[in-house]
Amino acid sequence: MVLTPTLSIWTGLIMNVEKSRSIALYPIVLVIFEVIVYLSNDMYFPALPQISAEFSVSISSVQITLTAWFLGAASLNLVVGFISDYFGRKTVLILSAIIFMLSSVMCSLSGTLTNLALSRFFQGTAVASIAVAGWATVHELMSEDDAVRVISWMSSFTVIAPAFGPLVGAGLLLILPQQGLFSVLALASALALVAIVVYFPESNPKEKRRTVSVHLVLVDYWNILTNKTFQNNIISLSFVFSGTLAWLAACPFIIAQEFNGGPLTIGMVMLGVFVGFVVGSILIEKLIVKHSTQIISIIGLIVCLIASIALVIFNTYLTFNLALLTACMFIFSVGNGLSYSTLQKQGIESCKEPMGARMAIFSTMIALSAAFGSFMSTRMNESVSVSFSYFLIQISVIAVFIKIIGFLLSINRTLRFRTTS
CATH class of the missing domain: 1.20.1250.20 (MFS general substrate transporter like domains)
Incomplete structure (x- = not known):
C-alpha cells in the first residue's frame, strides 16, 4: 500500500532528473554535431593538393568536391522543415547524423573522384537538419531570453571552430593520409549520434505534430x-x-x-x-x-x-x-x-x-x-x-x-x- 506511491514518486523524480539533464546538455550536443559537420569542409581544404596528386586529376576537378558539399547543404533547406514537422526534430537529427557518418566512411573509401564527390554531397546535407530542426528545438524548448543567450554562445563556437579547421586538417595531414581526415570525422559523428540519441529531447512530440x-x-x-x-x-x-x-x-x-x-x-x-x-x-x-x-x-x-x-x-x-x-x-x-x-x-x-x-x-x-x-x-x-x-x-x-x-x-x-x- 505504501510502496506504490513511493515508487511512483521516485520514478517521477528520476524522470525529472533525466529531463533536466537532457535540457541542460542538448545545446552542447547540438553545437558539437554542428562543429563536426562544418569541420568536414574547413578541415578538408589543406588536403585538396594531396587529393589532386593521388587521383592524378586537375585542380578544377578536385574543387568539384567542394561544390558538391555546398550543393548538398542547399538541397534540403526548403523541405527539411516539412519533414521535421511531420516526423519530429530528433528523428531528423538522428537520420542526419547517420547519413553524415556513413558518407564520411564512403569518403575515406572512395577510389575515384566521382565517388568522393557523391559522398561529399551527402555529407553536406547534414547542414539543413542543423539549421532547421536543431535550432528550432532551441526556440521551442527555451524562453526567448534563454534562447538568445544559448544561441549566442553556440554561435561563438560555430564561428571559432571552422576558423581553426584548416589548421586542424593541416596538423592531421602530418600524421595521416587524406583518407584519415574522413575516418576522424566518421568516428566523431558516431559519438555525436550516440549523444543525440541519449541526450537530445524531442521538442515536437507526436501529439503536437501537424500537417503543413x-x-x-x-x-x-x-x-x-x-x-x-x-x-x-x-x-x-x-x-x-x-x-x-x-x-x-x-x-x-x-x-x-x-x-x-x-x-x-x-x-x-x-x-x-x-x-x-x-x-x-x-x-x-x-x-x-x-x-x-x-x-x-x-x-x-x-x-x-x-x-x-x-x-x-x-x-x-x-x-x-x-x-x-x-x-x-x-x-x-x-x-x-x-x-x-x-x-x-x-x-x-x-x-x-x-x-x-x-x-x-x-x-x-x-x-x-x-x-x-x-x-x-x-x-x-x-x-x-x-x-x-x-x-x-x-x-x-x-x-x-x-x-x-x-x-x-x-x-x-x-x-x-x-x-x-
Missing part, C-alpha cells in the same frame, strides 16, 4: 523571393560570400603551386581569413552605437571592394608575395564580417512571412552562393591567383552596385512617402 499546407508554404517562399528589400540585401551578401568561398577553394592551390607552401602554411593563411571575419563582426558592436545597419553594411562592402582592388594591383603590377595576399584577404574578410550580419538582418526583417520560411530561403541562397564560388574556382586558369583576384573584384563591384542602388531607391521611397503624407 504546401501551397501556403510555397506562397510564403514566393513572397520572400519577390520582396525587393530582401533581394537587394541578400543578393549583395551572396556575391561577397561567394568570393570568400572561391578563396577557400583556390587558396590551397595558390599557396602550394605559386608559393611552394605546405599544409601548415595553408592552414595558417586560411586562419587569418576567418580571424578577419571575426574582427569585422566585433567592429559592428562599436559602429552600431552611431550608425545604422544600412550604413555599416555599405561600409563593409566598400572595404571588400578596396581589398579586391588592392589584390588586383599587387597581383598585376607589383611584386606579389604571400604576405600581401594574406593582408588583402584579411581586409576583405573584415569587410565581409561587417556586411554579413547587417545585410542578413536587413533582408530577413524586411519580410512578414514566418521566420522558418525566411531562414529556409536565406540558407538556400547562401549555400547556392557558396556552391557558385567554389565552382568558379574550378574555372580559373594556370595563374590561379591572378584569375582569383579578377573574380574577386568583379563580385565586389556587383555587390556594391546592387546595395547602393537599393539604398538610393529606399531613400527615394522615403522622400516620396513624406511628400505624400
Whole structure:
C-alpha cells in the first residue's frame, strides 16, 4: 500500500532528473554535431593538393568536391522543415547524423573522384537538419531570453571552430593520409549520434505534430523571393560570400603551386581569413552605437571592394608575395564580417512571412552562393591567383552596385512617402 506511491514518486523524480539533464546538455550536443559537420569542409581544404596528386586529376576537378558539399547543404533547406514537422526534430537529427557518418566512411573509401564527390554531397546535407530542426528545438524548448543567450554562445563556437579547421586538417595531414581526415570525422559523428540519441529531447512530440499546407508554404517562399528589400540585401551578401568561398577553394592551390607552401602554411593563411571575419563582426558592436545597419553594411562592402582592388594591383603590377595576399584577404574578410550580419538582418526583417520560411530561403541562397564560388574556382586558369583576384573584384563591384542602388531607391521611397503624407 505504501510502496506504490513511493515508487511512483521516485520514478517521477528520476524522470525529472533525466529531463533536466537532457535540457541542460542538448545545446552542447547540438553545437558539437554542428562543429563536426562544418569541420568536414574547413578541415578538408589543406588536403585538396594531396587529393589532386593521388587521383592524378586537375585542380578544377578536385574543387568539384567542394561544390558538391555546398550543393548538398542547399538541397534540403526548403523541405527539411516539412519533414521535421511531420516526423519530429530528433528523428531528423538522428537520420542526419547517420547519413553524415556513413558518407564520411564512403569518403575515406572512395577510389575515384566521382565517388568522393557523391559522398561529399551527402555529407553536406547534414547542414539543413542543423539549421532547421536543431535550432528550432532551441526556440521551442527555451524562453526567448534563454534562447538568445544559448544561441549566442553556440554561435561563438560555430564561428571559432571552422576558423581553426584548416589548421586542424593541416596538423592531421602530418600524421595521416587524406583518407584519415574522413575516418576522424566518421568516428566523431558516431559519438555525436550516440549523444543525440541519449541526450537530445524531442521538442515536437507526436501529439503536437501537424500537417503543413504546401501551397501556403510555397506562397510564403514566393513572397520572400519577390520582396525587393530582401533581394537587394541578400543578393549583395551572396556575391561577397561567394568570393570568400572561391578563396577557400583556390587558396590551397595558390599557396602550394605559386608559393611552394605546405599544409601548415595553408592552414595558417586560411586562419587569418576567418580571424578577419571575426574582427569585422566585433567592429559592428562599436559602429552600431552611431550608425545604422544600412550604413555599416555599405561600409563593409566598400572595404571588400578596396581589398579586391588592392589584390588586383599587387597581383598585376607589383611584386606579389604571400604576405600581401594574406593582408588583402584579411581586409576583405573584415569587410565581409561587417556586411554579413547587417545585410542578413536587413533582408530577413524586411519580410512578414514566418521566420522558418525566411531562414529556409536565406540558407538556400547562401549555400547556392557558396556552391557558385567554389565552382568558379574550378574555372580559373594556370595563374590561379591572378584569375582569383579578377573574380574577386568583379563580385565586389556587383555587390556594391546592387546595395547602393537599393539604398538610393529606399531613400527615394522615403522622400516620396513624406511628400505624400
